[in-house]
Amino acid sequence: MEEKTKLTQTGDRRDEDGWADPGQKRTVYVVGHKNPDTDSICSAIAYAYLKSKVNDSCHYVPARAGQVSAETQYVLERFQSKVPRLLDNIGTRVKDMEIRKVPGVRSDISLKDAWTLMTTENVFTLPITNEENRLQGLITINDIAQSYMERHDSNIVSVARTPYRNILKTLDAEMVVGDPDGYFDQGKVLIAAANPDVMENYIDEHDMIILGNRYESQLCAIEMKAGCIVVCLGAPVSRTIKRLAEERRCTIIVTPLETYAVARLINQSMPVDFFMRKENLMTFRVDDYTENIRDTMSKKRYRDFPILDKKGHYVGMISRRNLLGVHKRGLILVDHNEVSQAVDNVLDAEIIEIIDHHRLGSLETMTPVYFRNQPVGCTGTIIYQMFCEQHVEIPPDIAGLMCSAILSDTLMFRSPTCTSMDVNAARALAEIAGIECETYAPQMFAAGSDLISKTPEEILYQDFKKFEFGDLNLGIGQVTSMNADELQNIKSRLLPVLEKALDGRDTNMVFLMLTNIIEESTELLCCGKDSDNLVEEAYHQKVAGGSARLPGVVSRKKQLVPDFMAAISRLTAV
Numbered sequence: 001m002e003e004k005t006k007l008t009q010t011g012d013r014r015d016e017d018g019w020a021d022p023g024q025k026r027t028v029y030v031v032g033h034k035n036p037d038t039d040s041i042c043s044a045i046a047y048a049y050l051k052s053k054v055n056d057s058c059h060y061v062p063a064r065a066g067q068v069s070a071e072t073q074y075v076l077e078r079f080q081s082k083v084p085r086l087l088d089n090i091g092t093r094v095k096d097m098e099i100r101k102v103p104g105v106r107s108d109i110s111l112k113d114a115w116t117l118m119t120t121e122n123v124f125t126l127p128i129t130n131e132e133n134r135l136q137g138l139i140t141i142n143d144i145a146q147s148y149m150e151r152h153d154s155n156i157v158s159v160a161r162t163p164y165r166n167i168l169k170t171l172d173a174e175m176v177v178g179d180p181d182g183y184f185d186q187g188k189v190l191i192a193a194a195n196p197d198v199m200e201n202y203i204d205e206h207d208m209i210i211l212g213n214r215y216e217s218q219l220c221a222i223e224m225k226a227g228c229i230v231v232c233l234g235a236p237v238s239r240t241i242k243r244l245a246e247e248r249r250c251t252i253i254v255t256p257l258e259t260y261a262v263a264r265l266i267n268q269s270m271p272v273d274f275f276m277r278k279e280n281l282m283t284f285r286v287d288d289y290t291e292n293i294r295d296t297m298s299k300k301r302y303r304d305f306p307i308l309d310k311k312g313h314y315v316g317m318i319s320r321r322n323l324l325g326v327h328k329r330g331l332i333l334v335d336h337n338e339v340s341q342a343v344d345n346v347l348d349a350e351i352i353e354i355i356d357h358h359r360l361g362s363l364e365t366m367t368p369v370y371f372r373n374q375p376v377g378c379t380g381t382i383i384y385q386m387f388c389e390q391h392v393e394i395p396p397d398i399a400g401l402m403c404s405a406i407l408s409d410t411l412m413f414r415s416p417t418c419t420s421m422d423v424n425a426a427r428a429l430a431e432i433a434g435i436e437c438e439t440y441a442p443q444m445f446a447a448g449s450d451l452i453s454k455t456p457e458e459i460l461y462q463d464f465k466k467f468e469f470g471d472l473n474l475g476i477g478q479v480t481s482m483n484a485d486e487l488q489n490i491k492s493r494l495l496p497v498l499e500k501a502l503d504g505r506d507t508n509m510v511f512l513m514l515t516n517i518i519e520e521s522t523e524l525l526c527c528g529k530d531s532d533n534l535v536e537e538a539y540h541q542k543v544a545g546g547s548a549r550l551p552g553v554v555s556r557k558k559q560l561v562p563d564f565m566a567a568i569s570r571l572t573a574v
């Protein structure tokens with residue numbers, strides 16, 4: 001597969017998607033949840049850096065499962081860190097399969113050569129390509145078999161416009177008169193088994209006559225304006241016959257084979273172009289997801305499917321069997337452990353590790369994995385501890401990212417999720433990064449709370465997560481700000497968007513937390529059947545105009561979600 005490659009900072013060669021060439025290190029992506037917050041992005045970058053320092057057997061790539069928020073963008077720019085590459089689907093692709101490098105052949109090769117190549121390569125399908133390596137057609141063993149079993153037309157060799165070079169090679173023959181680069185494209189193929197008096201009755205102009213060393217038969221065929229005579233058993237051709245053939249423009253071919261062998265093999269000299277499938281070819285691209293091609297492959301009765309690269313050039317072949325041995329993409333999850341929050345097709349990946357600080361979710365793995373989950377306020381705190389445990393020095397830029405993650409997730413130590421471990425980690429990281437938490441945090445929050453310039457959809461989904469509670473699916477977003485007026489101004493713009501989210505996200509209820517960091521309170525916007533009842537059951541607060549005031553509630557993870565779970569349990573138990 002000839003993909004455009006590039007050198008990474010580690011020196012290994014990778015394609016445009018970050019995939020290593022064969023023989024290079026395996027790529028493992030470190031990624032947070034959808035609609036990533038600052039912790040999700042910064043922890044992915046920091047943990048990928050840590051893994052690359054303690055384990056050089058893989059190439060660890062930080063990634064994101066959605067667009068970065070204004071706050072996160074500020075943090076990345078502040079510490080001169082690149083935005084991680086977007087990984088919106090971790091599903092396996094065609095290039096993760098074992099693509100068989102079946103060589104492409106030209107459309108003028110003979111059926112015999114095609115059969116020989118199929119036998120040598122142990123394949124059932126040959127791709128036909130042009131000089132630019134673009135797919136022109138396919139020929140299968142069945143196509144070749146049908147050319148013998150279903151073709152009884154004596155004109156078939158000329159109708160197929162068979163090159164004389166194919167005939168010479170197939171019959172191991174020599175052309176003594178004629179142009180080897182020419183084509184047999186008119187007439188039928190006959191065997192001169194009768195005497196010349198009878199031959200005159202069935203030889204037409206341009207026919208190919210298979211015969212022996214009888215001078216009279218050769219002379220009769222030429223006089224009847226045959227286009228070609230094939231002399232068997234290597235019999236010599238007289239100068240008179242050669243001269244007459246040149247005058248009458250009759251090609252003479254001499255083969256060491258007997259008449260029966262020539263008659264049996266002549267059809268094998270026809271070009272594959274005449275028999276190959278040219279229309280409605282079922283092809284796949286190297287970047288196609290296997291989940292998308294699986295149904296197509298199962299519904300088609302083809303044995304093999306050609307693969308093309310991004311530019312449409314032929315790469316190789318796959319079959320249904322290759323789907324069984326597909327190489328899953330390596331994945332490390334940070335800041336989440338639920339399928340609903342993970343990158344699309346997460347279950348098709350090989351999950352290697354999970355680093356998180358949330359409740360245990362619905363994610364299941366095929367094999368045991370390293371799972372580290374601690375009741376702290378931020379994933380960045382856990383990763384800081386892992387740096388210390390591994391005795392890996394933290395660069396100032398990485399320290400700044402992790403400190404930002406902690407300050408963001410703990411709302412500058414105001415969130416009830418915040419622990420002494422979060423505070424100690426943030427202080428230590430701030431010293432390495434050369435910042436002051438109390439000075440830097442308001443700047444970071446201010447950069448992220450520029451809500452007026454954003455659309456309601458952008459505001460809702462900038463930090464939006466889905467949760468499963470039994471048969472209920474809840475979508476919960478959160479907007480934090482240090483400005484009460486700013487939160488109040490966007491409220492009226494957001495209420496209509498909640499209805500759309502309810503319709504398009506396969507959720508039963510949608511909530512949006514408008515959290516005031518300074519006042520340490522939240523106004524909760526509600527939408528969906530029974531959403532009012534759920535809020536009133538959880539907080540004993542009346543919902544009016546689609547919203548409810550929740551003093552002291554600032555954490556989705558430690559306050560809202562657990563309170564909702566308890567309320568749902570009580571309501572379903574009634």
